[in-house]
Ligand SMILES: *[C@@H]1O[C@H](CO)[C@@H](O)[C@H](O)[C@H]1NC(C)=O
């Protein structure tokens with residue numbers, strides 16, 4: 135039985151992560167990976183990485199650039215943002231020369247012009263995808279097929295557009311397909327305990343380090359301040375499940391906002407109080423290969439089985455009571 139989120143896969147051993155550079159936390163490696171991951175979700179600096187634009191990091195200062203190869207070997211960061219298949223941004227064409235310049239296509243498609251010089255999105259040829267640099271770029275689809283990279287996956291999915299098979303095919307997790315142990319009931323019940331604690335710690339860390347990064351809005355800072363300043367707060371570290379459970383009971387109020395906050399981070403396309411599979415992907419996909427209860431946890435979260443996780447369902451599966459679910463807290 136695992137006691138902590140075990141993020142000890144090969145690629146995750148990259149010692150310097152971007153989060154470490156930005157946040158400078160002295161947590162153990164596992165926690166660092168987690169922090170990094172939420173930074174990616176939360177940080178304005180990383181907003182681009184969850185859209186289809188090239189990540190901003192590439193144009194950053196030398197120190198970040200230097201760290202990039204190693205950052206790249208962190209599976210959590212690498213593929214973040216690779217899942218926004220639903221977003222298609224088409225801007226006005228301002229450039230007469232190349233109509234494709236401002237014509238953005240969704241994942242799996244590239245822009246081409248027809249005879250009238252009108253730009254259009256067509257399926258990308260998978261062979262035009264950049265060759266995968268390493269195993270960590272591989273992705274596993276829900277049919278348990280490994281693709282070299284998410285580019286290869288989306289190009290293939292595009293070629294099946296309009297078919298039932300194509301509709302059902304989606305990206306499941308980061309890394310090559312592997313055997314994932316069944317999640318036992320007892321393990322499933324431990325999952326929210328650890329994740330709740332982690333969410334709270336991530337928020338506190340963001341708060342502590344927020345000055346330059348603006349990872350949190352003013353409203354969010356006010357909420358986190360209360361948690362941060364609470365003397366009874368359980369400090370970050372390895373805690374037994376008993377202690378985590380006890381702390382949740384005793385300091386329940388401190389967990390309410392972090393759970394709401396994470397929901398708000400994910401509910402973006404569109405912001406409607408429901409998480410689609412695509413919206414959940416940035417959290418789910420890096421987590422599955424490390425946490426074998428991830429799939430089961432999020433599946434049972436959708437208690438009415440409508441394929442969307444509503445805020446009430448989300449809060450409920452983290453143990454937040456109905457009367458404490460507040461959509462105004464998703465800020
Ligand atoms: C998926 O593929 C992996 C590797 O090929 C295999 O070990 C595993 O058992 C497969 N899982 C399922 C559910 O078929």
Ligand SMILES: [Ca+2]
Pocket residue numbers: 401402403404405406407408409410413
């Ligand atoms: Ca949504």
Ligand SMILES: [Ca+2]
Pocket residue numbers: 435436437438439440441442443444447
């Ligand atoms: Ca639902």
